[in-house]
Amino acid sequence: MKKYILLSLLSFVFWVTNAQKSDIAPQDLNGIRAIGSPANPKVKMAWDSYHDYAQVTQLGRDLVKAYPNLVKMESVGKSYEGRDIWVLTISDFNSGEVENKPGFYIDGGIHANEMQGVEVAMYTAWYLAESFQTIKFINTLLKEKVFYIVMTISPDGRENFIYKSNNSNTSRSGMRPFDNDGDGLVNEDKLDDLDNDGHIVMMRRKSKTGRWKVDTKYPTRMYQVKGDEIGEYEMLGYEGVDNDKDGLVNEDLIGTYDPNRDWGWNWQPNYVQNGALFYPGTLPETRAIKAFIVNHPNIAGAQSYHNFGGMFLRGPGAAEDDALFSSQDIEVYDNIGKLGEKMIPGYNYFVIHKDLYTVYGGEIDFLSLTRGIFTFSNELMTSYKLFNQKSTAGRWDNDEFNEFDKYLLFGDGYLEWKTFNHPQFGDIEIGGPKKNYIRNHPGFMIQEDAHRNMAFSLYHAYQTPKLEIIGIETEKLSGDLVAVTATVMNTRIIPTHSLHDVKNKIERPNYISLTGSAVVAGMTVQNEDLNLFTEQKFTPETIAVPNIEGMGNVKVRWIVKGNPSGATVKVSSAKGGTVSDKIK
Amino acid sequence: MRKKILFLFVLCFGITHAQNDYLNYQNLTKNLKELDVKSKYCTVKSIGKSSGGKEIWLLTISESTTPKPALLITAGLDGKYRAGTQITLKMIENLLNSDKLSKILEEKTIYFVPSVNPDAIDAAFATIKMEKSGNDTKTDDDRDGKIGEDPFEDLNKDGLITQLRIEDITGSFIESPEDSRVLIKADPMKNQVGKYVLISEGIDNDKDGMFNEDFSEGVNIDKNFTFDYPVFEKGAGVYVASEPETRALLDFLYLNQNIYGVLTFGMHNNLSETPKYDSKLASSRIIKGWLEKDIKAVERVSKLYTQKAAIKDGPKMPMTKGNFAQTAYFHAGRFSFSTPGWWVPKVEAKKDSLDSKLEKPKDKDKEAVNSEVSFLKWADSQNIKSAFINWSVIKHPDFPNQKVEVGGFAPYTLNNPPVNFLEETATKHVLFVEELLAAMPKIETNVPEVEKVRENLYRITIKVANKGLLPTYTEIGDKIRFVSKMKTEIVLQKNQSMVSGRKYFIRNSMQADESEEYSWLISGTGKVTITTGCATAGFKEVIVDLK
Known part of the structure; x- marks a missing residue:
């Protein structure tokens, strides 16, 4: 009988391996495949x-x-x-x-x-x-x-964002309408796509008092004049008109919540x-x-x-919560974050x-x-990605995006200035970066x-926790009593509970239990060599462990009656998964 | 308007529905629905469902469907405090019988949400009664991954979950010298030695050394609101505003901009004693203290409460974390008042018939007043028998060799007296509400001044003033996007154009007796319409003929 089971099991394994092979396209096995990428994906x-x-x-x-x-x-x-x-x-x-x-x-x-x-x-x-x-x-x-x-x-x-007119910063919000300017009306003065091209760009007007000029290197770019330099243009904000005639332009947009x-x-x-x-x-x-x-x-x-x-x-979002990130939790973040700086140059x-x-x-x-x-x-x-170098200019006022556009995008990133007759501003020009440039790759x-x-x-x-029972030892004590000691290790750097979690009891503790044996007492082991234990008087068969640290371990010990061989040690952790092993 | 039935019904209502005891959810619903049918001013609808699927009822008293400046009166947030719901129901009854009502409703609307946490109501009617603050959300009160694994047990089979006192070396409680039924903390400075351990009635079901630490109490709605939310506290919910009741009430408050103020019947009191101005708390980035102008308004309201409505001797009850009353002010920007509504009446010291002066308690005595002792004194004087379960010895499996007694206050009694004791306070609170409604802002304008500057060019000047006792809305409201702002708007006809001035002016809250002047230069003849006001103060429309 046993033979047949084994045979059928073997054939099942064979069938599974075969089925797996058929999922692999031939291209994935030959030289056409670029390393790290599926060459012939199913989807x-x-x-x-x-x-x-x-x-x-x-x-x-x-x-x-x-x-x-x-x-x-x-x-x-x-x-x-x-x-x-x-x-x-x-x-x-x-x-x-x-x-x-x-x-x-x-x-x-x-x-x-x-x-x-x-x-x-x-x-x-x-x-x-x-x-x-x-x-x-x-x-x-x-x-x-x-x-x-x-x-x-x-x-x-x-x-x-995709199907309506936007600039690179709009449609950050959702679509639920709200009154933004407190006038009791809702979304009554939105952005207006004056030339209906799907992009909300900038409005400029020739002006003797203006403080802006055209960048001769990149004519779509405007820069602000400094000192006693005379400007040629004034900037009038994003494309829009005063829809509700209240003296304000684009003051009540869609949503405007975060x-x-x-x-x-x-x-x-x-x-x-x-x-x-x-x-x-x-x-x-x-x-x-x-x-x-x-x-x-x-x-x-x-x-x-x-x-x-x-x-x-990483958090926190507000300075007053800094203290909630303990040094041991920060160590975990540091490990991942610092490696990230290497994995993604410029980040x-x-x-x-x-x-x-x-x-x-x-x-x-x-x-x-x-x-x-x-x-x-x-x-x-990040602008670093444009020329694989750190920019010296600020986030929005460098011209690298214009340079990148010129030589690598062949001018696809910007809409050239064109004239428009505006109901409130008269003869103006509209132009600037397309909505899907700058912020998006x-x-x-x-x-x-x-x-x-x-x-x-x-x-x-x-690096999320991986719990392993790395050892179960038994030791005969006096009479028919046996001590069972199990060592559970977390072989990854993230603990089962952050220190903040342990302090506030956010998630239940980890439970390490022994079933199939008559448990007389249960305890966690502080120091085996020095015989330091903390007994858990109640429900000794299930020891509650508040945390198993990253790359750390815990030892628990049970005193049982009779031979515990065949009994099961089970670790159950909300974030660390479950694992079990039998006593030999 | 779906209201029709004779007003007479309303007058009869109080008599036909006189009740001697608290209402369960079914009777509360029935009671409210009858009001909807019988009173031409009442509309009852649900503003949402509780976690356990019960309706959260809103009763609106209004003479029309257009919203007018309103008060919102809420009760029944923390399930332990049931009297508030009964008081609001009495208030509705009294208001509907008040001869002032029709006059009030010409300019105001009154909203009642008598039970924000309807799931909690029926716990008081369970076969085994225990005080329950929370709704029906399943909660893991001790956060051990198991839900409700250590509930209470009625060990003496009296249908009530009370307390256990156990004689134990670790005990820190003793019998109060004033009333031996009440246990107090032993004070070593007075040579007192602790005798009893005090725990709630039940056994240690899961044998973890703790008693009744998880009966899955649900979420106490009055701990689930956004201001000063007590994160990770028992009964506060897994996160802020996690509960449907919390969200339903806040949605209702935020979306009805005409709600001027909120009156909450709860376990806190800012009417007998008003909040104090603290410039540091009021000006920090996260505002935690009432703003200066708002405190002035609250002081006026407090006077209406303690003097006009003569509601005296309110106990000091500080604000609690994550409650609705504070959220309504600090986050939603509405005036927010709260009171327990009922408390143990102060027993006046008997005075000698010849002594004209009332004997005042000395400061030292005042300090020593124990609220449980004074409650029992009052309950005895009123012949309320069921308030206290006398200590009696029982056998307890977890303390086989110790003396264990069960006893203590019957659930809910301390804050929820028999309903007949609520009549008087309901009457007084109706008086207060009427005073408060009358004190609300009144937007008035002069007859606009029209100057003919040239042929076809007119200057219009209008003065807008608040002639009420209170500001148009809170000072904090000026910071809040969802509060309707004071707006003065002019609407022209096609043949007219504005030469100077703005289509509308928006200004900050207008304090009592404050005023502002607006002017426009208009070209073209004919009528123009000027509207001024805000949702919390009402709007006033003036038509000017330019000729």
């Missing part, structure tokens, strides 16, 4: 353009269809305008329960004009599924971990934190994601992709409130402080940066 994708909501949804559907054992897609809620917010669950569904694996959460494009965040999230999902058979590291990663990828967290704003000020840590109202709404969770999008996060306590690491500036940001590892600006009620703080998840937010794209650069940022996040995900 064909081009990574040199941006994708709209239908294409984002289609990628999810295609991946589920091509890799049903690796990818699952579900809607976690609807956006304000009724679009589904998709979450892709990516893991090897054939090895272990997904909810018992350490999870890594990724989202993109909460600020919808920051387009490439969505592309990096999409690329990651695609790359993981397509590389599962060919790259051992990815294979192991999907066996051990689960990824939850929300490709676009603000689908309404993204559609608006979905990244709608979370639930140190939330402050709009007079402290611009962009905040009634309460954290006023928006259906953030509400849906928060519920998802809380319902997935296995999420141990997270990444939220933004642009611009080339940064790996810097920063703290939000120190190096960027203060953010109250942001998503990063919600994840790291309300939920105790080790979280980074990457600010994608030019086409040929998307894939490389997507890959580098994905690699950073995969390293981060790899």
Whole structure:
């Protein structure tokens, strides 16, 4: 009988290996394949353009269809305008329960004009599924971990950015209308695309008193004159008219709130934190994601992709929360962030409130402080990437973008100035950078940066806790009593609980239990050599361990009656997964 | 207008529905729905569903469907405090019977949300009664990954969850010398030695050494709001504004810009004693103290409360973290008042018939007043028998060799007296609400001055003033995007054009007796319309004929 079982098992293994082989395209095995990339993916994708909501949804559907054992897609809620917010669950569904694996959460494009965040999230999902058979590291990663990828967290704003007239900074908000200027009217004076070309550019007017001049090197560029230099133009702001005749132009735009000020840590109202709404969770999008996060306590690491500036940001968003990041938690961030600086040239590892600006009620703080998840937010794209060198000029007033446009984009980045007759300003000219230039990567650069940022996040995900029972020892005591000592090690750098989590009891403790043996007493071992133990008087068979540090270990000991051979030691950790072993 | 039935019904209402006890959720709903049918001024609708799926009822008293400057009166946020809901129901009844109502409604609207946390109501009607603050959200109160694994047990089978006192070496409680039923902390400075350990009634179900630490109490809505949110505290929710009740009430408040002020019946009091101005707290980046002008207004309101409505001796009850009352002011920018509504009446010291002076308690005595002792004194004097369960010995499995007694205050009694004791306070609070409504801002204008500058060119000048006792809205409201601002707007006809002036002027909150002058140069004859005001103060329209 045993033989037959073995035989059928062997043939099953053979069948599985064969099935796996058939997933690998011949091109992936020969020289046509460029190292590190799928040569003949099942889901064909081009990574040199941006994708709209239908294409984002289609990628999810295609991946589920091509890799049903690796990818699952579900809607976690609807956006304000009724679009589904998709979450892709990516893991090897054939090895272990997904909810018992350490999870890594990724989202993109909460600020919808920051387009490439969505592309990096999409690329990651695609790359993981397509590389599962060919790259051992990815294979192991999907066996051990689960990824939850929300490709676009603000689908309404993204559609608006793509299909409606915008500049590079608009459609940052969602689409829920609000009165911005306190006049009791809602969205009554929006930006106006005067020439209907889909881009909101700048307005300028010839003026003897103006303080601006044309840059002769790059005629689309205007610069501000200094000292006693005489200017030729005045700048009149973004394309628009005074729609409601109140003496103000473009003063009441769509939305004008910030979905990244709608979370639930140190939330402050709009007079402290611009962009905040009634309460954290006023928006259906953030509400849906928060519920998802809380319902997935296995999420141990997270990444939220933004642009611009080339940064790996960690919390806190506000200086008063600095003390909540203990030196031992910061050490973890430092390890990942500093490696990131090497992985992505031109990117810097920063703290939000120190190096960027203060953010109250942001998503990063919600994840790291309300939920105790080790979280980074990457600010994608930096002017460094233009010529692979650090610019000496400031963020917005350097001319490298113009130079790059001239020699590498052949002038595609800007709209040349053209005349327009404006109802309030008279004869003016309109021109300037297209909405999808400056903040968003030019086409040929998307894939490389997507890959580098994905690699950073995969390293981060790899470092979520991995618990291993590295030893179980038994020792006979007097009478029929036996001491069982189990050593559990976390072989990655992220602890099962941040120190902030331990202090505030955010997540339940880790439980290490012994079943199948009569437990008389249970304890954690402080120092085995010096015989230091802390007994747990109640429920001794299940020892509660508040934290297992990164690269650290804990020892627990049970005193049992009789021979414990065959009993099971099980480690159960919300963020560290479950693992068990039998006593020999 | 879907209101029709005779006003007579309203008059009868109080009689037909006189109740002797607190309402459960079903009866509360029935009660409110009947008001909707019977009173031509009442509309009842739901502003959202609770975590447990119950409706959060809003009762609007208004004579029209157009919103007018309004007060929002809320109760039943923390489930432990039930009297507020009963008081508001009585208030609605009294208001509907008030002969001042029709006059009030010409200019004002009154909103009531008598039970913001309806899930909590029925806990008081359970077979085994225990005080429950929270809604029906499943909570892991001790954050051990298990939900509700160590609830209370009714050990003496009296249907009530009270307390256990255990004689133990570690005990720090003793019987109060004033009333032996009440336990107080032993004070070593008075040579007192602790005798009892005091815990809630129940056993250690999960054998973890803690008693009743997780019965999944739900989220206390009055801890889930945005101002000063007590993160990670038991009962506060997993994160701020996590609960549907919290969001429903805030959505209602923010979206109805006509709500001038909020009156909350809860376990805090800023009416008997007003907040004090603290320039540091009021001017920090995150504002934590009432702004100066708003304090002046609150002081006026407090006088209406303690003097005009003669609501005396309110206990000092500091604001709690994450509550609605503070959020309504600091975040939503509305005047926010709160009161427990009912408290143990002060027992006046008996005075000698010949002594004209009232005997005042000395400062030292005042300090020593124990609220539990004075409650029992009052309950005894009123013959309220069920308030206290006398200590009686039981056998407890977790303390086999120790003397364990069960007893203490019956759940809810301390803050929720029998309903007949709420009649008087409801009447007084109606008086207060009427005074408050009358004190609200009044926007008035003069007859605009029209000067004919030249043929076809006119200068219009108008003075706008607030003649109410209170400002048009809070000073803090000027900082808040969602508060309707004071706006003075002119609407011209097609043949007219503006030579000077703006289509509209927006200004800061207008204090009581403050005024402002606006002028325009208009070319063209005919009528122009000037509108001035804001949602919390109402709008006034003036038509000027240029000729």
